[in-house]
Amino acid sequence: MAIHGLWVINKAGGLVYQRNFGEGLPGLTSNEYLVLAGTLHGIHAITSRLSPTGPSSGAQVIEGETFKMTIMLTATGTKFVLLTSLAETTADVVLQKVYEVYADAVMKNPFHTPEMPIRSDGFDRKITALLG
Amino acid sequence: MSYAQPHPRFSVLSSSSLSSAEHLSPAASSTRFSLPSAPSINTTVHTPKPGIRPNVYDRNLNKTRTAEVSSAAFAFLFSEVVQYTQKRVLGIADLERRLNTLGYRVGTRVLELMIWRAESSAKIPKREIRFLPALMSIHTQVWRAVFGKPADAIEKSVENADEYMIIDNDPSITRNISVPRDMSQLSCSSFTAGIVEAVLDGLGFPARVTAHNTPTDALPNRTTILIKLEKSVLEREEALKT
Numbered sequence: 078m079a080i081h082g083l084w085v086i087n088k089a090g091g092l093v094y095q096r097n098f099g100e101g102l103p104g105l106t107s108n109e110y111l112v113l114a115g116t117l118h119g120i121h122a123i124t125s126r127l128s129p130t131g132p133s134s135g136a137q138v139i140e141g142e143t144f145k146m147t148i149m150l151t152a153t154g155t156k157f158v159l160l161t162s163l164a165e166t167t168a169d170v171v172l173q174k175v176y177e178v179y180a181d182a183v184m185k186n187p188f189h190t191p192e193m194p195i196r197s198d199g200f201d202r203k204i205t206a207l208l209g
Numbered sequence: 210m211s212y213a214q215p216h217p218r219f220s221v222l223s224s225s226s227l228s229s230a231e232h233l234s235p236a237a238s239s240t241r242f243s244l245p246s247a248p249s250i251n252t253t254v255h256t257p258k259p260g261i262r263p264n265v266y267d268r269n270l271n272k273t274r275t276a277e278v279s280s281a282a283f284a285f286l287f288s289e290v291v292q293y294t295q296k297r298v299l300g301i302a303d304l305e306r307r308l309n310t311l312g313y314r315v316g317t318r319v320l321e322l323m324i325w326r327a328e329s330s331a332k333i334p335k336r337e338i339r340f341l342p343a344l345m346s347i348h349t350q351v352w353r354a355v356f357g358k359p360a361d362a363i364e365k366s367v368e369n370a371d372e373y374m375i376i377d378n379d380p381s382i383t384r385n386i387s388v389p390r391d392m393s394q395l396s397c398s399s400f401t402a403g404i405v406e407a408v409l410d411g412l413g414f415p416a417r418v419t420a421h422n423t424p425t426d427a428l429p430n431r432t433t434i435l436i437k438l439e440k441s442v443l444e445r446e447e448a449l450k451t
Contacts, residue, residue, distance in 0.1 A: 185284040185385035187291035187397075199387035202429065 080208050081144060081160040083175065084110075087192045088154030090118030094195040098208055102160065114158075121148065121156065138168075147172060155179075171208070178203045271326055277357070284385050291386070291397055301392055305399040305419070312403020315355075319404060320411040323354055336412075340438070340446055343412050348375055351408055355401075356381050371443055375405065375434040376423070384430060388422075396420040398432045405434055415439045 081102050085094035092114035095107070105113075125135030139146045140163065147168035149157045157172050157179070182200040183189050189197060268276070290311065291304075298304045328334040337343035349359040356377075366372035383397045398420035406418035417437045424431050 181284075181385050182387065185281070185288050186387050187288040187295070188387065188389050188392075196389065197387040198429070199385065 079162045080165065080171065081162070083160070083204065083208065084114055084117075084156075084158040085179065085195065086114050086118055086156040086158065089192065090115045091192070093193065094200075096204065117148075117158065118156070121150070149173070149176065151176060174207055175204070178207060270322065271329060280381060283382070287382055287397075287400070288386070290400075301395045304395065308397060308399040309403035309406065309418070312400040312405075313407040313410075314403075315400075316404035316407025317411060319351060319355060320408045323350060338413070339449065340414055340442060343409070343414060344373060344375075344436075347405060347408055351404070352377075355404060369437075371438045371440070373436045373438070375436070377401075377432050377434070378428045379430045380432050383432065393422075396422050396432060398434065401432075402434050405436065409436065414442050416442065 080098050082095070082097045084092060087093045092111050095110050095114070121135045125133050127133070134150050135148070137148055139148070143163070144160060145163055145165070145168075147159045147161065149159075149169070149172040151157070157175050159168050159172055159175070161168050178200065182197055182203050183195055186197055186199065189195065291308070294307045294311075295304055298307060324334075324336075337346055344363060348363050352358065352360045358381075360375050361378045362374075362376040364374040364376065366374065377398070380398050380401060382400060386397050388395050388397070402418040402420040406416060409416045409418065416439060419435050419437075421433045421435060422431075423433045
């Protein structure tokens, strides 16, 4: 039961927020994270078109041997990605709460430019309270 | 905080941003305010048709319980207000002054409405003529009318006899606002300061009111509204003391 990291990807596939929790994740450079997020955006677009029965919202969970990533797609195309241990069962709930915090601390902040990287003390603070 | 020129009280203009003068001057801007157009004022003589919501001018002024506004909706509106204002100013002082002016317009109405409500509910409506009771009523009544809760503290400055402070530990209008580091002196509570200034002015206590961030570790949004009274107020207080 552990949360390793949180990504927020904007609707164009750019990584606008990335944060690691604990020491579990390998230290990647910010450039590598940008590439990974862009790739995930592409994969997600593919998965959303593979559904045999009508439209699909795309991949929701990607699992590995040691961890899983839970992806939440919002109505506006913003994606929230949570990297957790396999045992974590509440990732969906946590992502909903992250979305709520995002709506409050980012979208209501007059100093935030939509689709741009999130640099907001209030968001950091609330995420720390929620996940840190 | 000192103002170089007279405070442009009923105009959002300031001399440093005259380029936007035409479309902000009161004369030219009558159509820019999003009031429903004039006919709605005349409709007060008609009885509203059933099923149609009465317009804002026809509503009962004393119904406070059902007239509450969604704080999320207000947060988005205020965010747009700040963005709109920020595009039209040159610096932080200018931005704060404009927010203050906008708040001032709200404050004059808040005072009028509160007095109207007090008059119809209280048996002996009272008008505050001494400063401290007036400050107390701002701390509790005005705050409750505007934000739904009283402010957290009142303080008197130790150094300056003419300075008083109202402290809000978590002002609801700036709860979701994170000011970037390069503008750290900015306090969007200047809007609240404008409201306080208008109420004090309306009660006959002219003052200069400003807002300042005074965060603590536990309360990162703590804000101090600083009231600097005009000399005439202190002199009158002294004369009334007998």
